Amino acid sequence: MKQLDKGIHAVANIQSQALHAGFKSDAAHNDLALIYFPTGATVSGVFTQNLVKAWPVIHGQASLKHHSNFKAILINSGNANACNGPDGEKTMHQTIQELADLCAIKPSEILMSSTGVIGAPLDFFPFKKALPTLVNSLQSESSQAVSESIMTTDTVAKETAYSLEIDGQTIHIGAMAKGSGMIHPNLGTMLAYIVTDIACDQVTLNQLLKNAVDVSFNSMTVDGDTSTNDTVLLCATGENSIDLTDHNLATIQSLITKVSQDLAQMIARDGEGASKFITITVGGAQSTEDAKAVAKSLATSNLLKAALFGQDPNWGRALSAIGNSGVETLDPWLIDIIFKSDIGSIQPCRNGAYHPFDPQFAQKILTATDIEMIVELNQGTSQSTVWTCDLTHDYIEINADYHT
Amino acid sequence: MKQLDKGIHAVANIQSQALHAGFKSDAAHNDLALIYFPTGATVSGVFTQNLVKAWPVIHGQASLKHHSNFKAILINSGNANACNGPDGEKTMHQTIQELADLCAIKPSEILMSSTGVIGAPLDFFPFKKALPTLVNSLQSESSQAVSESIMTTDTVAKETAYSLEIDGQTIHIGAMAKGSGMIHPNLGTMLAYIVTDIACDQVTLNQLLKNAVDVSFNSMTVDGDTSTNDTVLLCATGENSIDLTDHNLATIQSLITKVSQDLAQMIARDGEGASKFITITVGGAQSTEDAKAVAKSLATSNLLKAALFGQDPNWGRALSAIGNSGVETLDPWLIDIIFKSDIGSIQPCRNGAYHPFDPQFAQKILTATDIEMIVELNQGTSQSTVWTCDLTHDYIEINADYHT
Incomplete structure (x- = not known):
């Protein structure tokens, strides 16, 4: 090609x-x-x-x-x-x-x-x-x-x-x-x-x-x-x-x-006001539909997207968004979450609970413009990838300032 | 009482x-x-x-x-x-x-x-x-x-x-x-x-x-x-x-x-960073479930909530959020939208299309802290009310600034 x-x-x-x-x-x-x-x-x-x-x-x-x-x-x-x-x-x-x-x-x-x-x-x-x-x-x-x-x-x-x-x-x-x-x-x-x-x-x-x-x-x-x-x-x-x-x-x-x-x-x-490009890959799902539902729930969470703008590897918000995905068969106690960029990677969540990581290094990883979030559900073999951006002050600015 | x-x-x-x-x-x-x-x-x-x-x-x-x-x-x-x-x-x-x-x-x-x-x-x-x-x-x-x-x-x-x-x-x-x-x-x-x-x-x-x-x-x-x-x-x-x-x-x-x-x-x-309290009432629905689905689609639209923060009576974003509510039986050509506060009210949308209003007065209405949004679907007799707040810079601030 x-x-x-x-x-x-x-x-x-x-x-x-x-x-x-x-x-x-x-x-x-x-x-x-x-x-x-x-x-x-x-x-x-x-x-x-x-x-x-x-x-x-x-x-x-x-x-x-x-x-x-x-x-x-x-x-x-x-x-x-x-x-x-x-x-x-x-x-x-x-x-x-x-x-x-x-x-x-x-x-x-x-x-x-x-x-x-x-x-x-x-x-x-x-x-x-x-x-x-x-x-x-x-x-x-x-x-x-x-x-x-x-x-x-x-x-x-x-x-x-x-x-x-x-x-x-x-x-x-x-x-x-x-x-x-x-x-x-x-x-x-x-x-x-x-x-x-x-x-x-x-x-x-x-x-x-x-x-x-x-x-x-x-x-x-x-x-x-x-x-x-x-x-x-x-x-x-x-x-x-x-x-x-x-x-x-x-x-x-x-x-x-x-x-x-x-x-x-x-x-x-090029998302409105975006400062980061975020690739969310959900693997280990029972079906592609499940993987996509989880990935989309993450990609539309204001809380998670504001956290990533703030360079915060907020796995708790991620886990909560996963729990809100509507996929009823999920076992939260099997879920692993990894944040990754050119600078390195950390795994702040293993088996649905806190997994030790260096917060300073985590923040450094998230200073990159391109962020990957890898969610392993460990419950099957299907996967899905969704792309999104962070939620920033500029998004509010662009969408609030009609009269200016 | x-x-x-x-x-x-x-x-x-x-x-x-x-x-x-x-x-x-x-x-x-x-x-x-x-x-x-x-x-x-x-x-x-x-x-x-x-x-x-x-x-x-x-x-x-x-x-x-x-x-x-x-x-x-x-x-x-x-x-x-x-x-x-x-x-x-x-x-x-x-x-x-x-x-x-x-x-x-x-x-x-x-x-x-x-x-x-x-x-x-x-x-x-x-x-x-x-x-x-x-x-x-x-x-x-x-x-x-x-x-x-x-x-x-x-x-x-x-x-x-x-x-x-x-x-x-x-x-x-x-x-x-x-x-x-x-x-x-x-x-x-x-x-x-x-x-x-x-x-x-x-x-x-x-x-x-x-x-x-x-x-x-x-x-x-x-x-x-x-x-x-x-x-x-x-x-x-x-x-x-x-x-x-x-x-x-x-x-x-x-x-x-x-x-x-x-x-x-x-x-x-008291929503995080909220500057406005918004009451959304959807009437004229075929069922209470439909009315609630439409009201919730409006209440969770970042675009609409950022517009209201910006005192913009953005009926277009509202109509689009209504169209995304998942209520399949809606006829967009029957929908009326009214914005209201203590200061007065305007109807920027009638029968699913632009209805003349004074933009200056509209902005004045939306300077109030308490805003009402009334959506009349004109397709039934059921209604539902949902409360929310606007989406502001402070929401981003509160949710991004983990490390400060």
């Missing part, structure tokens, strides 16, 4: 562009992006499970049920097009029609994503004004404009790409994402776009995406909230004619899982 | 005392308390549902299964007697035996509670040394020493008491609690003790307590964590001979519910 640096443009025959249409107040920040597949792509999608859904999510779910081939993904930031009544739906349809006309494609070949303020009216006018320029300036050289334009409270753009030889052919995969917890001033969103040049039917793509999402985007939490707009799309252009044997599919699955995990880790690392 | 000011000593024939035994480092803070019923009391209890349980919780649950009449409740603060291995259990039993000998009662007539650091060894010696003085100085005048001694990160002692005339007789109820979220430096706890002079069998007491806890302690959250030590005890001394007719029981139920709600509200108000 070879790492590439062109994001979605690691894959051939994809065009993109971004510009400032006016949804963000600062004209220096682009807020409208287009990803274009001149010869089409088979697309699979997973969307937020929040019952409150933005218009583009409602639209995308319906579109992907009835269609498998798409030519354009239009993404605006600065306005989530959520909770704004029937006018938001109307603007979305007008925009899709306008783009279809400009590109001479069908409206049903277009998917849309939005991220930003929820509940705010979304006008068609800025789209109408910006779309001709956007379409006319499509290019295939750089993904930077697009990956930056979708940022909201993100502090860094998030891209990854690889190529891999299979059966003497080279397949390519490129991806980008945005997300940083829920976003100032209202709601934020996790958006991710993965493109590859394999030729693949939608049913198979759905399975590849679902498997990847389970161990990546669904194994990552910043603040436990699911937004109204979360969307992950996997697009296969079919440039490559590699045979999808079971063996090749397994290889492709690991590649798609790898880019998904790359992006999920970038999002957790 | 008449409000009284003597806490548990509003009820006759109860003795109490507290002193410093050495579990807290500061000798100015008492850390060992005894509540004594010279002629016994019928006791009912509810305990943490955390799978990881402190020794006194494991002991209390077993005791209340086999016994209904108790004479003493011993409470230490500064050490939770949790996750410290078999030695913690041994110390507990030694302590209970020592207290039984000193009082000439049976060990099975004693319940114990602990709150404070978890995972720390707990020695018998400080108990042995302090218990004779504690027993010899029991008094019935003031509950202050006891209600203060059980505090950990609490900033105020929490007591309430009432009397009520029923059928020409006066019944009394007094109560105290501690709790302020999870507590520095490790785990904290919610402890509550309610005493009354009615004569009542344990089965009836269990029902009265369960009903009260459902709409009080189980309707309150500071940070979504359940500790290893949470305990609520309801003790009936039987001094009063009032007939427990259905009608009288209903009256007594409302009294027990009232003191439970008083204490739950005091705990939410």
